[in-house]
Amino acid sequence: MAVTVETLEKLERKITLTLPVDTIQNEVNTRLRKLARTVKMDGFRPGKVPMNVVAQRYGYSVHYEVMNDKVGEAFSVAANEAQLRVAGQPRITEAEKAPEGQVAFDAVFEVFPEVKIGDLSTAEVEKISTEVTDAAIDKTVEILRKQRRTFAQRAQDAAAQDGDRVTVDFEGKIDGEPFAGGKASDFQFIVGEGQMLKEFEDATRGMKLGESKTFPLAFPADYHGKDVAGKTADFLVTLKKLEAAHLPAVDGELAKSLGIADATVEGLRADIRKNLEREVKFRLLGRNKAAVMDALVSKAELDLPKASVQAEVERLVAGAREDLKQRGIKDADKAPIPEDMFRPQAERRVRLGLVVAELVKANNLQAKPEQLKAHVEELASSYEKPADVMRWYFSDNRRMAEVEAVVIENNVTDFVLAKAKVTEKSVAFDELMGQN
Template sequence: MAVTVETLDKLERRITLTLSAEEIKNEVETRLKKLARTVKADGFRPGKVPMNVVAQRYGFSVQYEVMNDKVGAAFAQAAGEAQVRVAGTPRISEKEDAAEGQLQFDAVFEVYPEVVIGDLTAVEIERASAEVNDAAIDRTLDILRKQRRTFTERAAGEEATDGDRVTIDFDGSIDGERFEGGKAEDFQFLLGEGRMLEAFEKAVRGMKAGESKTFPLKFPDDYHGSDVAGKEADFLVTLKKVEQQNLPVVDDAFAESLGITEGGVEGLRADIRKNLEREVKFRVAARNKQAVMDAIEKAVTFDLPKALVDAEVERLVANARADLKQRGIKDADKAPIPAEMFTAQAERRVRLGLSLAELVRANSLSATPDQLRAHIEEMAQSYERPQDVIAWYMGDQQRMAEVEAVVIEANVTDFVLGQAKVTDKVLGFDELMGA
């Protein structure tokens, strides 16, 4: 018998399911009899509990289970016969006007939209590229040196300057009243590295050990401490110790301390270049992928299934709660997180997910085993034991699925860039790394 599918809205459909009441009754009795073989009850031996007792105790739950199974199977069969692609879970409601001996249910559901990809040859995309130069290697060396620096106390009377580690006491007030976080003793920070507000660093810069100073400081309007943001405070600071930094010399011994056993300084620079080039490659790929995804979103037109958007919103809310819990927030599972704040993000994800699926299907862009292996091997090179990392990925289905998604996105990115009007832009190393 042909299945009738009613169109209620753009993507919303309805199918009426008809079940035999006798079939439901027989299945309930069959399951209760099977249950009676093992059920236990006071005053009866196992397997000897009367059926009326079993039915009284378990009848409702078994009836519910059977109805779920039968309705679910009927809907799956009807949807298959009608050749509809169901998006999300159907809403099932029982009808009251069913014929005698029958049970009828309305299954209301959404279908996947027809995804229409616009003319990609008309899409304009800016493709980024970047190179690792000697200046980038020098800056990385400076960072490595700073990570291994030592400090020695300056002679009495020497002024604090950028790069020095200073130890201070400070006491701040606003309109004569102290505020939370405005007082500390034996507080250390490095001058010139931006940990403190510039006005605070400027006041300490040039001071000598044993000196005290009072100065005004206006907190920025967007300061993270909302209680003091935009307000002006008065600070009393006492400089207790000034230590100058001692940076290690970049020589073969320094290279060896970083695990470079051959090539000395040149070997170290070569290793830094290789690591930076790997990082640059991933960042450029991420930037270009983002540009392609933005272009795809503008090039597609179709309605979104509300069920898929709602499911994605729920997932994002759950992730937000998990993040709060990981940060140690009390009662994170009860924190008020408005679902609406994730709606736009969820809609974008669903839209892009459906678009990418269509592009992959229509253009054979699935990830190949060789691509998956190559991607994992490339990621593993930044670890000390690459083979262990490769085995870690290859041995877990979920991790491999995550890698597959990344490779497919890369395939789509390359395909779209090959179709679109592309403008190449060379980025400076600092610009890319700061993005």
């Protein structure tokens, strides 16, 4: 049959569907007869309910089901015949006029856009690189030592200093009144590591065992405790225990305790370098991939299907609710989350998805089996039993779909970088890793 497709606006289309009334009624009768064989109603034995009674009770709902099914089938056939790539679900309403013996419906829907990608050789991308330095390895060694430090009682007349673990009693008052969370006994923290507000640490630093001190503490305006945020409290703190930290020596014993196969200092540093280089590689890939995707989107022209954007907005809102639930927020399901705050992100995701899909199709950038295997091997290599991790990935289609998406993104990144104007930039290790 010939299908007439009307263009309403940009990506919006309309098709008028017609269905014979007889076809619908015959299907309704067939379903009612089938229902009559099993339906149970008071006053009748199963299977003996008269058809007119069944039709009276269930006729409307069965008719509604049949109309939904038949209109859906007709739309699918019409869209396929017109070779349309439909985005989202059609809005179907009954048409005002229909030929005799027919019912007519208008299906209004969106189609996926034509994506035009401009000249990628004019795209500008800043590609960053980072070197794993000896200083980065030194810093990691210090972190590992801190994680394995022990504490011992300091001398009676010693003063608290950075790195010491202190045990204190404290009580805070605002305008002479205690407040919730402002009092604790035998509270431990390590001086100089930012576990407490700066004024608290400054007051404790230099105190001796048994000493008490009163000091003012101004809570920041954005402090997590809303009752005290932006207010100043007077705290009384008493130092009850003072312990010095002892960090293990950097030697074979430390390497052994960390499970390093080559239990030497050299083996430890080599293992750290290998792990840092793996982490750096993934972070560089992420940053460079984001820069490539920005450049790619800037070179593309397309209209966005509203239905796809709305579906993405709803996914993001659902994700935000789930995040609130995971954090233990009460009534997370009812929390007012404005959709508009997610719309720019949703539009970018949809735009990027369509552009990437077009580039992949046009340039045969699909993930190849050997690429999937290599990526899974790389992911598994940092685990103690890589073979088990690889089996875990390969045994689940959903996990492999995630791997495939990453590999395709990597292929797109490499393709764009090979064509674009690339500026190389070296960034410090700490900057890449987000450290101070």
